Amino acid sequence: MDDNRMVCECYNIRVKDIKKAIEEGNDTFEKMERTMRLGVLCGACVTDAKKVIETLKGNTD
Numbered sequence: 001m002d003d004n005r006m007v008c009e010c011y012n013i014r015v016k017d018i019k020k021a022i023e024e025g026n027d028t029f030e031k032m033e034r035t036m037r038l039g040v041l042c043g044a045c046v047t048d049a050k051k052v053i054e055t056l057k058g059n060t061d
């Protein structure tokens with residue numbers, strides 16, 4: 001997965017930011033919602049963000 005791919009445009013959150021959050025222990029969508037505001041503005045990224053999180057948790061390289 002491309003590290004620089006945009007996941008949440010409202011908060012400028014990219015794949016690399018999701019990876020970092022997982023490494024720091026914020027490894028669920030709900031935790032990222034609280035810590036990074038992932039998905040809280042328009043909500044358009046929620047389905048994709050959840051998919052990205054699951055993919056990265058299964059394969060973090």
Ligand code: FES
Pocket residue numbers: 007008009010011038039040041042043044045046
């Ligand atoms: S794109 Fe993520 S909240 Fe709008």
